[in-house]
Amino acid sequence: MPPLWQSTSPGGQRVHRRASTPRPPRHRCRFGAEAASTPEHPATPEYGGGVNASEPTPVRLRPEIAALPPYRQGRPAPADGFKLSSNENPHDPLPSVRDAVAATAASINRYPDATALALREVLAERFGVTADEVLVGAGSVSLLAALIQAAAGAGDEVVYSWRSFEAYPGLVTVSGATSVQVPNRADHGHELDDLAAAVTDRTRVVIVCSPNNPTGVIVTADEFDAFMAKVPSDRLVLLDEAYVEFVRDGASVDGRALIGRHPNLVILRTFSKAYGLAGLRVGYAIGPVPILDAARATLVPLSVTAASTAAAIASLEPAAERELLARVDVIVERRDRLADALRADGWPIPQAQGNFLWLPTGDATDPTAEALWSAGVVARPFAGDGIRVSVGEEASVDAVVNALKPLAPGRPL
Numbered sequence: 039m040p041p042l043w044q045s046t047s048p049g050g051q052r053v054h055r056r057a058s059t060p061r062p063p064r065h066r067c068r069f070g071a072e073a074a075s076t077p078e079h080p081a082t083p084e085y086g087g088g089v090n091a092s093e094p095t096p097v098r099l100r101p102e103i104a105a106l107p108p109y110r111q112g113r114p115a116p117a118d119g120f121k122l123s124s125n126e127n128p129h130d131p132l133p134s135v136r137d138a139v140a141a142t143a144a145s146i147n148r149y150p151d152a153t154a155l156a157l158r159e160v161l162a163e164r165f166g167v168t169a170d171e172v173l174v175g176a177g178s179v180s181l182l183a184a185l186i187q188a189a190a191g192a193g194d195e196v197v198y199s200w201r202s203f204e205a206y207p208g209l210v211t212v213s214g215a216t217s218v219q220v221p222n223r224a225d226h227g228h229e230l231d232d233l234a235a236a237v238t239d240r241t242r243v244v245i246v247c248s249p250n251n252p253t254g255v256i257v258t259a260d261e262f263d264a265f266m267a268k269v270p271s272d273r274l275v276l277l278d279e280a281y282v283e284f285v286r287d288g289a290s291v292d293g294r295a296l297i298g299r300h301p302n303l304v305i306l307r308t309f310s311k312a313y314g315l316a317g318l319r320v321g322y323a324i325g326p327v328p329i330l331d332a333a334r335a336t337l338v339p340l341s342v343t344a345a346s347t348a349a350a351i352a353s354l355e356p357a358a359e360r361e362l363l364a365r366v367d368v369i370v371e372r373r374d375r376l377a378d379a380l381r382a383d384g385w386p387i388p389q390a391q392g393n394f395l396w397l398p399t400g401d402a403t404d405p406t407a408e409a410l411w412s413a414g415v416v417a418r419p420f421a422g423d424g425i426r427v428s429v430g431e432e433a434s435v436d437a438v439v440n441a442l443k444p445l446a447p448g449r450p451l
C-alpha cells in the first residue's frame with residue numbers, strides 16, 4: 039500500500055492555465071462587498087471580507103468559515119480550584135502508560151505507522167471485527183470530521199439533536215454541508231422520532247450522541263432500534279459514544295451490540311475520557327469497511343502519533359484496564375452522589391450517565407457560572423441555556439454543592 043499522502047486521485051484536481059485573453063485591469067483593490075468585480079469574481083460577499091465588511095480579511099476566505107466564532111480557551115482554573123469545564127479525567131496517568139509513551143521518544147525521528155495497525159488489531163480482537171473495520175484517529179473528533187466530510191458536502195444536510203456536542207455545528211460547516219438541528223425533549227434527551235422525521239432527500243449524515251454531551255441523557259437500545267428502522271439504509275448514522283464507559287443504565291444503547299447489524303452505522307469511541315488520554319488525542323471508529331475507507335481518505339494523514347497508539351495499547355493491557363475502569367467506577371459513584379445532592383437542593387438535574395452533569399439554568403446561566411467561578415470551580419456555561427459541570431476530584435463535589443446551594447431554582451424553603 040502506498041503511503042497515504044502519495045495517493046494519486048484521478049479526479050478533484052484542476053490544472054491552472056493562463057487565460058488566453060488578459061483580464062481587465064483592476065484599478066482599485068478593496069475588500070468586502072465593494073471589492074472590484076470581474077466576471078470570474080463577482081463582487082459578492084462570498085469573496086473576501088467574510089460576512090462582515092467592516093472587518094476585512096487579508097485574503098479571500100470562505101465566508102461561512104470566516105464567520106465561525108474564533109476558538110477561545112476557557113478561563114484557567116485558579117491554583118487551588120477545579121477545572122470542571124472539559125469532561126477530563128481527574129486521575130493522573132498510570133505509570134505503565136507513561137512508560138509506554140516515554141519509550142516512543144527513542145524513535146520520534148520516524149513517522150508513525152500511517153494506519154495505527156497495532157492498535158487496530160487490539161481493538162478488532164476485542165470487538166470481534168477485522169482490523170479493516172476499525173479506524174483510528176487523532177481523537178474521535180477528527181473521525182467525526184472525516185466521516186462527515188466523506189458523506190456530506192455543499193447542498194447536503196447533516197441532522198443531529200440540539201443541544202448536543204458543541205463541535206458538531208462547526209464540523210458540519212467546514213464540510214460545506216448544512217446543519218439541521220432537532221430540539222431535545224423536555225427531559226433533555228434526544229427526540230429520536232423527530233430526528234428520523236428530519237431526514238430528507240438531502241440528508242447524508244445523522245449523528246446520535248449517547249450519553250448526550252452536555253445534557254447527560256442516554257438513548258435507549260429500543261429507541262435506537264426503532265430509529266434505525268426509519269432511517270434509509272443509504273444514509274450514514276454516527277453513534278457518538280464518547281462516554282459509554284460511564285453508563286450504568288442497563289436500557290442504554292450499546293454500539294458494541296450493534297456491530298454488523300446495519301450497513302450504514304459507524305460507532306465512535308475515544309480514549310480521552312474514561313481512559314484519561316485527552317492530551318494524546320486518540321479515538322476510534324468501528325463500522326463497515328467502505329465507509330471507513332472513505333473516511334480514511336478525508337483524514338489528515340499521519341496525525342495519530344506513535345505515542346498516542348502506545349498509550350492506548352498500554353491502557354488496554356488487562357491489569358492497566360482493570361485499574362482504569364475501577365477509576366471510572368469511582369467517578370460514576372461521585373457523579374451519582376453529586377447529582378443526588380444537587381437534586382435534594384432543588385436543582386432539576388436531568389439523567390446523568392456521562393462524567394458530567396447538566397444544570398438547566400436558562401437566563402440564570404451567567405450569574406450561576408460566575409458563582410461557581412468565585413468558588414474556584416471552572417464549569418462550561420452555554421449562554422442562555424445551561425451549564426455543564428464535569429465530575430472531577432473528590433474535593434470538587436462539596437465545592438460544587440456549596441457554591442450552587444444558594445442559587446437552586448427550586449430550592450425547598
Ligand SMILES: *Cc1c(COP(=O)(O)O)cnc(C)c1O
Pocket residue numbers: 125176177178179180203247251278280307308309310311316319320321
Ligand atoms: C469528548 C468528546 C468526543 C471525543 O473527543 P476526542 O478527545 O477528540 O476523542 C467526541 N464526542 C463527544 C460528544 C465528546 O464529548
